[in-house]
Amino acid sequence: MVAKHSLRLALRPTPLCRTEGGGTDRCFRKIAVAFLLAVLFALILATPASAAKIDDQFRAWLGNDLWPEASAKGISRKTFDAAFDGVKPNLKLPDLVKPGERATTPRKQHQAEFGSPGAYFAEKIVRAVTAGGRTREAANARTLAAIEKRYGVPGEVLLAIWGRESGFGAAKLPYDAFEVLGTKAFMSTKKEFFRTELLAALEIVERxxxxxGAMKSSWAGALGQPQFMPTSFLKxxxxxxxxxxxDIWNSTPDILASIANYLVHYGWVRGRGWGFEVMVPDSVSCSLEGPDQGRKISQWADMGIRRVSGKPFPASELKAEGFLLMPxxxxxxxxxxTPNFYVLKQxxxxxxxxxxxxxxADRIAHGDSNFSGNWGAVGGLYRSDIAALQRALEAKGYDVGSADGLPGFKTRRSIGKWQASNGRSATCFPDPDLVTALK
Structure with missing residues (x-):
């Protein structure tokens, strides 16, 4: 309202337009200067809060909003003040919504897990995990055997997670957990999630x-070599x-057993693997993918799905439930x-x-052997483009899960269903042509 009023004042005829002594040119120069000053004033009013102002708002939020809840949960003033001593919001973190701004879908994808599949499975990345895993498998054989006996999770699975999460502890954790979690709880797109994690981080210190000083984390606030969020650490x-x-920062037995305990909590089935690479005939729609469309593995085999190795599915698996995955x-x-795949996804x-x-894990246990199928040149779209595609599908009645710009299984199979219903060959993955067609 103030900005619009200022612009109207600049355009209204005023004494500036009298031409005596200066002529018409001088009059128009004065009008131009007044107009530019009004526009500048309007822009200043519309500009999001400066970093200094955000710092002040953050400190007020800590004292007036977060502290009462932390105190009610048993956090002492000493712990609270030590955690936030000198902490300011880190405005370089992704997925923030600064005061004065509105939340939008980020254009870029910050998480490699939702980018190009081919890049994610680059051989040098996979080999670093598998080679490192085999080395540590021999060095920690007794520990791994004891953990598998207690929890039922194979050692190679634990090693693969350890290697992927922190390079077996080699990856640096450059962030202060309270800076990251505090920033995101104050002004991220998932404030409540990070608020819960921040309170859990305070509990870790309080207990x-x-x-x-040891609470170092990733840019997302994950702790230690297993990269546990604070609530996961506590649980x-x-x-x-x-x-x-x-000690998930320094103790290898604690690190590996904590990972195993996490997987068991989410339902790891002792004695089952994670799955099999297969060939899917054209007669089987890629839209049958998903953890909510399970069938007995014998039924998938009856539909013509075969293992790429040429071997039959194990007899012990035929009556068990399996799920089609086409990432x-x-x-x-x-x-x-198998269901264990979705435990890993937790x-x-x-x-x-x-x-x-x-x-x-398979390569750590059995040697380096890549997938039989190749990854196509997909996954290069901006996250915002995928979100636009998802919103278009939602408008047509499809369930994409969430229009978040991440191509999960619900988005993939909705694409396949839309393609099939519109006379297209079902590919079940977003591409530039689909974005254009659905817009």
Missing amino acids: GLAPV HAVDFDGDGRT AGRSGPAFIV YNTSDLYALFIGHG
């Missing part, structure tokens, strides 16, 4: 499980080496996966991530 981290401390649609390898909610762990 003496880790000092403030799943274990002291497996028996020294009286739960790049028809432009990449296909799989029949660790990081990405099909590519869970597949990487399963594939990496």
Whole structure:
């Protein structure tokens, strides 16, 4: 309202337009200057809060909003003040909504798990995990055997997760967890999620499980070598080496056992693998993908789906439930996966991530052998383009899960259904032509 009023004042005839002594040119110059000043004033009013103002708002939020809840949960003033001593919002973190701005779908994709499948499975990346895993498998054989006996999770699965999450501890954690979690709880697109995690991080310090100085994290606030969010640390981290401390930063037994405990909590089935690479005939629609469309593995076989190895599915698996997985649609390898695949996905909610762990575990156990199928040149769209495609599908009545710009299984199979109903060959993956067609 103020900005519009200022512009109207600049355009209204005023004494500036009198031409005595200066002529018409001088009059118009004065009008131009007044107009530009009014526009500048309007832009200043519309500009989001400066970094200094955001810092002040953050400190007020800490004291007036977060502290009362933290105190009610048993966090002492000493712990709270130590956690946020010198902490300011980190405005370089992704997925923030600054004061004065509105939330929008980011154009770029910051998570590799939702980008190009081919890039995600680059051989140098997979081999770093599998080679490192085999080395550590020999060095930690007794520990891994003891963990598998207790939890039922194969050692190679734990090693693949450890390697992928932190390079077996080599990856640096450059962020202060309270800076990251505080920033995101204050002004991210998922404020409530990060608020819960921030309060859990305070609880970790309050209970003496880790000092403030040790709370180093990733850009998303994940802790230690297993990259646990604080709530996961409180629920799943274990002291497996028996020294009286739960140390996911330095203790290899604690790190590996904590990962196993996490997977068991989410339903890891002892004795089953994660899945099989398969060939899917054209007669089987890629829109049959998903954890809610399971069938007995014998039924998938009856539909013509075969293992790429040429071997039959194990007899023990035929009566068990399996699920079709085509993470790049028809432009990449296909799989029949078990419920354990979706347990792996609980660790990081990405099909590519869970597949990487399963594939990496197989290679640690059996040697380096890549997928039979090749990844096509897909996955290069902007996240905002995929979100636009998802919204278009939603408008037509399709369930894409969420119009978040991430091509999950619901989006992939909705694409396949739309393609089939419009006389197109079903590919079940977003591409530039689809974005244009659906817009």
